[in-house]
Amino acid sequence: MNRCFEIKYKDKHTCARVGTLETVHGKITTPAFMPVGTLASVKSLTPEEVAELGGEIVLANAYHLYLRPGDEVVRDFGGLHRFMNWNGPILTDSGGFQVMSLAGRRKISEDGVVFRSHIDGSEHFFSPESAVRIQENLGADIIMCLDECTPYPVSREYVEESMRRTVRWAKRCKESKRREDQLLFGIVQGGVFTDLRKECATALREIDFPGYAVGSLSVGEPKEDTFRVISEIVPELPGNKPRYLMGMGTPLDLVEAISHGVDLFDCVLPTRNARNGMLYTSKGSIQIKNHKYFRDKNPVDPECSCYVCRNFTRGYLRHLYVNRELLSYRLNTMHNLHYYFSIIKEVRRAIKDGTLEKLRKEFQMREESEKKVAN
């Protein structure tokens, strides 16, 4: 599994690259965007639809699936792939982020973390070893080390202590891993402190993983800090291994991060925004509930070729949304995921053509003009 990642094209002007990442459930092209399938379902969509929209790999959540229906139950169904009927690659996160963002009464020690379920308050314990075992039961192609996702703001002392523990946990994760068919990625922590991030990256490289993620970004820190960390830390991660920016971001974030050499993304934005009626278009995002779309006979985005834009008007989509029709969430999700996957494809082409820098500027201008409209 050491040669699972291969770089096909490198951009001359930025750190961006196009590659392929091979798993036992197939090969994906990078940069790749992973739609979020928290509970073994990309909300509202069938697996076939996710694939048709352009999804090559989906993300599921170890924390959620450990609680419901239970990782051993999923294992008994033949693993996540068979449980949800998705035969392509899957990545599970370790639960580190959810323990910090969702669970109650956390208590972290060197051993691991005690927490209470956000559903029924029951007490649970994750250790590096149990997080790996849970993910082995779930059976994803890529699994993640248990980490502590540090919040923002928090003291440097706390981040330093936490990051060093995350490194020790990463070592234990690797040591406890038993399955040969899964790739275990390490996660770089260190908050907004570049020297701590670098210390973490160096330590993880020494442990040696087939891929590296950057965690705890876009957790409340100023955008300048986010991209300062990305620009300084991504080059510290081995160039011949896939790099995964966890839990972000906007279309512009993706393009920027790819320019810095990131290969993998996951984010709830396209799917969650869809369910909240926010639709992406080539002219900026729109709120479909707005009264101005009441009699609008145009598609969401006249430049979009997705199923939704080929078949339905903004007026009908508004009608579905304001009346909470179940079809609304589906159509909105399809459109937004199609938008994200289109961007990824556009970026890949631009990397091959050497035009990524131009594309990045276009996205910057699009986001700036949207901010002006919003203000």
Added chain:
Amino acid sequence: MNRCFEIKYKDKHTCARVGTLETVHGKITTPAFMPVGTLASVKSLTPEEVAELGGEIVLANAYHLYLRPGDEVVRDFGGLHRFMNWNGPILTDSGGFQVMSLAGRRKISEDGVVFRSHIDGSEHFFSPESAVRIQENLGADIIMCLDECTPYPVSREYVEESMRRTVRWAKRCKESKRREDQLLFGIVQGGVFTDLRKECATALREIDFPGYAVGSLSVGEPKEDTFRVISEIVPELPGNKPRYLMGMGTPLDLVEAISHGVDLFDCVLPTRNARNGMLYTSKGSIQIKNHKYFRDKNPVDPECSCYVCRNFTRGYLRHLYVNRELLSYRLNTMHNLHYYFSIIKEVRRAIKDGTLEKLRKEFQMREESEKKVAN
């Protein structure tokens, strides 16, 4: 439009028949089941999926669409077919049933009915003429006369007065109809009183409609009364015209009513039950939330060939349902509609083969054994 209905096969032993009903948006085979698309959407499904499952005609609600988004808005979008992107036949009911079952503070007079919206309490007025105009704006292929749907129980005197007004309204509906491309059906009222039902049927035949419906059944009366009325009134409706039993019923209801000569059905049962986790199977219905399905690796119905049964386990469907995943409502709806359409196809075959009576007894036994299990 007088020759819109053609009978292809008649059952030797019952009053059942297989026919074709032609509309400007295509021909459908009868007996037919119309899935309910209240607000111009069969809840959770795309139009393509409805068709793939076997739907040939869908029902939409004039009352709901008049309130949201408004019938004139739908007209401006090119009518219901273009609005919801369903190019097959559509039937709209007149709103009579919803005014009685949903709206507030009704006041019925010879002119029509004043009611308050169930959404915001605003006051509205439906007359026979406005109900036709609304349905002309919506542009369905089959539209219904405004009727008063009498509740159960209610006095014979009330039913008699109401039925005679419904007949006078039916005449006004026909007189006010302007579009030539729509079929206007009359609705037989008269509660559980057979002589009143017959009086109504005779009066409506005199007015002359291209199709006739039976309304206000399955509104709380004993099942014996329901089928007494059906068996006595359906033969009173012209044999060369389509007969539509409004708003019912269970799989057995369909088979029984078809035996009495009914051609068209609509009912929320398969779709609403689906959203409430009740799934039909060839061995009786199941509640997918039950804990016994937690680790069940079988499909919902091993004898079913639908997309859901081919691809997902009961355990996964239970997981989706108990976690309120949006995909749950879709998959459950697909399965139940497939079940209903399969029954309709089975019944059509049985009519051609002369085996309907045998099939009816099978359905009776199935429902009885299910009752025993439930008790």
